[in-house]
Amino acid sequence: MKQKPIIWTISGSDCSGGAGIAADIKTGHGLGVEVCHLITANTVQNSVKLLSVNPVAIDILQQQFDVLLEDKPPSVIKIGLVAIVEQVIWLTQVIKKIKLTIPELIVVYDPVGQASVGGHFHSLSRAELRPLLNIVDVITPNLAEAQNLVQLTDGAHQAALAQAIYQAFNIKAVIVKGGHNDNPQQCLDYCYYQLNQLKQDNQDKTHQPISYQLSSKRITSHYSHGGGCSFATAFASFLALGYLVRDAFTLSKAFINQGLQASIKQSQAKQHQYYGAFEALSWPTNAVDFPKVSEELSRQYQDLPAFNSLNLNGRKLGLYPVIDSIYWLKRLLPLGLEIIQLRVKNLADDELEHVISEAVELAKDYDTRLFINDYWQLAIKYGAYGVHIGQEDLAEADLHSIQQSGIRLGISTHGCYEFLLAQQLQPSYLAIGAIFPTTTKDMTGQIQGLNNLAQVLSLRPEQQEKQTPVVAIGGINIERAPQVLATGVDSIAVVTAITKAENPELAVAELTAFL
Known part of the structure; x- marks a missing residue:
């Protein structure tokens, strides 16, 4: 059995079982991580009132701390309730110390301040919290907590709050949760993130901040006690499991939606004022x-x-070779393939x-079907069947021009956040990778694996006629192809499995036989 990643949660105990350590x-x-806990305070509360914090x-x-560090060192620490200034000072010291021995450690802070049932968990000022705020990596306040941290007015929107927190404390990722906003129909969550700061995202070469924003239909349930704690812990868990910030953010939002949706019937059967514990379930896999x-x-x-379809007429897309020259195109075109991509680099105009x-x-x-990689203007000019665009070039492409030209569009994705975004654009097909490590491109930190591929495929609409074809790419060879296809993917894209094969035509035949 594979060893589970370990997270520590340092927070308060809620005797009513809704929030804090229990959540x-x-x-x-x-979510499949091992949890060790250090209790900062014993609170006396129930679903209607907070009596004391001890x-x-x-x-x-x-x-x-010492005994756990010796036996169960963490990959992520999640901090919740910090009750007194002495705890702030102690936490600041021990986190600085542990980061010397575990430099890849990520610290997530959920700045618990006011209880949902009324009353305050602590009276710490921003100045007293600053030493801790200056060393955490991720912070997940709700709107009120964010406003309090940077002392902005009620009218400040989430983006302004997140950026102000980042600038004030240089926290690498700031997530302002939207569960307490005034929109009765929609819940927005906003993440402001400094690329190349968290160790697990070190493949990003730029240092420019980026933002992610997610929206969901508001789910009204009286079983939401501990939802904020659960969001932060879910985020910490997904980071510990190796997910990038954008995907951990997306999965955490889905985890919360799943729990709230599961309690709707129970909530409707209770009196309106009842405040029950959030329903913390398992891994979110339902697209809704x-x-x-x-x-x-x-x-x-x-x-x-929507972009034009591939017109498969019920056939599978099949094997998708990605080649880099006219030589390979001439060699593969006579083999009766449904699709080929020409990906050329570093040529003069x-x-x-x-x-x-x-x-x-x-x-x-x-x-x-010939797809041209990246060069959408030339693909339109010469009437190619389609163009394939990577995530790094998507923002610069003119999708209106591509759509109006009638050529097809394929989009690369790496994880659930990019898959959801690309799916909303209604392309002709979606590619996801790298499934396995590959020598053709540096995909450090973005290897999906078979389990994640299957999870992402579950995010397609239930109705098959509404599903965009999905191509798996990255490190796929003859030995791995059956495992990849078993996930339900529509096609596999390969590069070196053909171009470095002793007999490329035979390799095409063997790979096609699996499809």
Whole structure:
């Protein structure tokens, strides 16, 4: 059995079982991580009132910290209720110390302040919290907590709050939860993230901040006690499991939607004032629980019609070779493939245009669908069947022009956030990768694996006629192809499995036999 990643949760105990340590343990175990806990305070509360907060002595916390560090070191620490300034000072010191021995450690802080039932968990000022705020990696306040941290007015929107928190404390990822906003129909969550700061995202070469925004239909349930704690712990768990910030953010939102939706009937059967514990379930896999991506790209193209289909007439898309020259195109076109992609790099403009025009002309004598990688203007100019665009180039492409030209569009995705965004754009097909490590491209931190591929495929609409074909790519060879296809993917894209094979034509035949 594979060892589970370990997270520590350092927070208060809620004797009513809704929030704090109880929520953290239920959430972590439901998502498949091992949870160790240090209790900062014993609270006296129920579903209608908070009576008292009783801090735990520093010497007890220190003993627990030392014995756990010796036996069960964490990959992520999630901090919730910090009751007194002495705990702030202690936490700041021990986190600095542990990061010397575990430099890849990520610290997530959920700044618990006011109880949902009324009353305050602590009276710490921003100045007193600052030492801790300056060393955490992720912070997950709700609207009120965010406003309090940066002392902005009630009118400040989430983006402004997140950016103000980042600037004030240099926290690498700021997530402002939207469960307490005034919109009765929609719940928005906003993440402001400094790329290349968390260790698990070190493949990003830019240091420019980026934002992610997710929206969901508001789910009204009286079983939401501990929802904020559960969100932060879910996020910590997904980080511990190796997910990038954007995907951990998306999965955490889906986890919360799933729990709230599961308690609707129970909530309706109770009296209105009842305040029950959030329903922390397991891994979210139902497409209806996942949010919509609400960022500039999705808003820009929200009214864009769907791109033309691949016109498969019930056939499978089959094997999808990705090649880099006219030589390989001439060699593969006679083999009766449904689709081929030409991906050429580092050519002078004149040579590039000549290669693409020749490739399109060659493909006209065959039924194979030729996609041009990235160069959408030239694909339109020479009438290619389609163009494939990677995530790094998607924002620069003119999707209106591509759609109006009638050529097909394929989009690369890496994980659930990008898959949801690309799916909203209604392309002709979606690619997801890298499924396995590959020598053709540096995919550090973005290897999906078979389990994640299957999970992402579950995010397609239930109705088959509404599903966009999905291509798996990255490190796929003859030995791995059956496992990949068993996930239900529509096609497999390969590069070196053909171009470095002793007999490329035989390799095509063997791979095609699986499809």
